[in-house]
Amino acid sequence: MKGREALATATERLRAAGVPDAVNDARRLLQYAMKASQFVLIDLDSEMTGMQLSVFQDILNLREARVPMSHITGRREFYGRSFRVSSEVLDPRPDTETLIDSVLRQPFERVLDLGTGSGCILATLLAERPNATGVGTDLSASALKVAEQNISELQLTERAKLIESDWFTKVDGRFDLIVSNPPYIALDEMEGLQPEVQNHEPRMALTDEGDGLSCYRAIISQTVPYLFAGGRIVVEIGPTQGVAVSALMVDADFDQIEIIQDLDGRDRVVVGHKPHK
Numbered sequence: 001m002k003g004r005e006a007l008a009t010a011t012e013r014l015r016a017a018g019v020p021d022a023v024n025d026a027r028r029l030l031q032y033a034m035k036a037s038q039f040v041l042i043d044l045d046s047e048m049t050g051m052q053l054s055v056f057q058d059i060l061n062l063r064e065a066r067v068p069m070s071h072i073t074g075r076r077e078f079y080g081r082s083f084r085v086s087s088e089v090l091d092p093r094p095d096t097e098t099l100i101d102s103v104l105r106q107p108f109e110r111v112l113d114l115g116t117g118s119g120c121i122l123a124t125l126l127a128e129r130p131n132a133t134g135v136g137t138d139l140s141a142s143a144l145k146v147a148e149q150n151i152s153e154l155q156l157t158e159r160a161k162l163i164e165s166d167w168f169t170k171v172d173g174r175f176d177l178i179v180s181n182p183p184y185i186a187l188d189e190m191e192g193l194q195p196e197v198q199n200h201e202p203r204m205a206l207t208d209e210g211d212g213l214s215c216y217r218a219i220i221s222q223t224v225p226y227l228f229a230g231g232r233i234v235v236e237i238g239p240t241q242g243v244a245v246s247a248l249m250v251d252a253d254f255d256q257i258e259i260i261q262d263l264d265g266r267d268r269v270v271v272g273h274k275p276h277k
Contacts, residue, residue, distance in 0.1 A: 001053055004044040006030060010060050017064045020194075025069055029059050032073055066195035079124045084149050088142040089118040090205040091197075096181055098262040099236045099269050100124055103179060108132060112226065114167055114180040114219060115139075117205055119147030119160075121179055126156050135175075137165040140204065168222050176228050181236040182215035183208050213244055220248045220272075227274040234271050242267035 007030050014022035031039045033056035034048070048056065059072050070076040070085045077083075078092035079100055085091055103125060109132050113122035116136030126132055136151075138144050144162050151160045163170050185207045190198060197206065208214040216235065223233050233254065237245050242259040249257050254272030262268035 001048055002045055003030060003034070003042055003048060006048060006053070006056055007044065010056075013060065013064050017066065019063065019066070025063055028069060029056060029063060029072070033059060066199065068196040068200055071200060076118075078120045079128075081124065081127065081154065083118055083120050083123070084146055084153070085118055086146055087200055088140065088202060089146045090181075090201055092118060092120040095262050095268055096121065096236055098260060099179065099181065099234060100128075102260050102269050102271060103177065103232075103234050104128060106232070108177040108232070110134065110173075110175045111177040111179060112171065112175040113137070114178065115182050115205070115215075116147050116162065117143050117181075119150045119162070121181060122147070122160060123150050123154050123156055125177075125179070126159050127154055133159045135161045135163060135171065137163045137167065137171060139164065139166050140202065143202070143205075167218055168226060171226060174226055174228050174231075176231040178223055178227060178231070178233045179235070180215075180219055182219060184212045184215065184236075184238045184241060186210065186212035212238060213241065213248075216241075216245050216248055220245075220252050220254075224252060224254075224274055229274055229276045231274045232271060233274075234269060237267060237270055239266035239268065242270060245270045246272075 007026055010026035010029055011022050014025055019025055027039045033052050034042055036042050062072050070091050071087055075082050076085045076092050079097050083092055111125055111134040113136040116122050116138050119136055122134050122136040126134055136147055141164055147162055151157055183206055187207055187209050190207055246257050249272035255275050256273040258271045259267050260269040
């Protein structure tokens with residue numbers, strides 16, 4: 001089979017399976033199967049080898065079953081870097097880059113990432129600020145193994161520490177920045193998620209099995225003792241949670257509270273500062 005035929009077949013099958021971007025995903029599958037650094041480098045009129053065709057059919061079957069592309073390739077791009085991912089961690093999303101952008105507006109030297117997952121937030125912040133150090137916590141030992149790989153690949157091991165911990169339970173010291181992208185999907189919203197998310201990403205990273213706000217209550221209520229005066233807490237939120245999360249920060253005596261929108265104009269990040277007293 002030629003590459004062009006394989007591409008047409010894959011596109012048709014992915015469309016029939018309801019894959020949102022069938023054309024682009026078919027191209028990425030072909031690129032992966034043929035080990036090409038870029039899709040444009042593939043000669044679509046050449047015959048695929050038996051090995052290439054076998055790999056292509058296997059990964060096409062996976063994508064047709066709505067396995068995420070990142071789980072097939074094992075990697076996901078985030079803030080200009082490539083991160084390892086698996087079914088043990090939440091897939092890094094472009095929405096979370098809004099959190100990175102908001103954090104980088106101000107300096108920081110020591111950061112705590114609660115629920116670090118793949119480590120993409122912690123690793124990105126340390127990579128962008130070469131003088132900073134940080135700690136990442138997660139309740140999942142499997143997730144921490146993925147984070148450890150990403151930290152190592154970006155040569156950040158000397159500046160990052162990973163801890164298996166339920167939020168602050170095993171955290172010591174103070175920080176000038178605390179960040180988190182906690183599970184914020186309400187239980188009654190889970191059924192509306194795409195199959196890629198609902199069936200293949202870790203449930204504990206998606207939902208609190210409640211109203212979607214319990215993790216914010218737990219984090220925000222405990223944050224103040226772990227921040228230096230003037231330090232920031234920056235959390236990612238769902239697009240309807242800005243007011244509720246801001247209110248939690250008010251109750252915890254944070255000031256300079258700000259809701260930040262993503263590129264689509266949806267509430268995406270809430271920032272609060274510990275007052276100088």
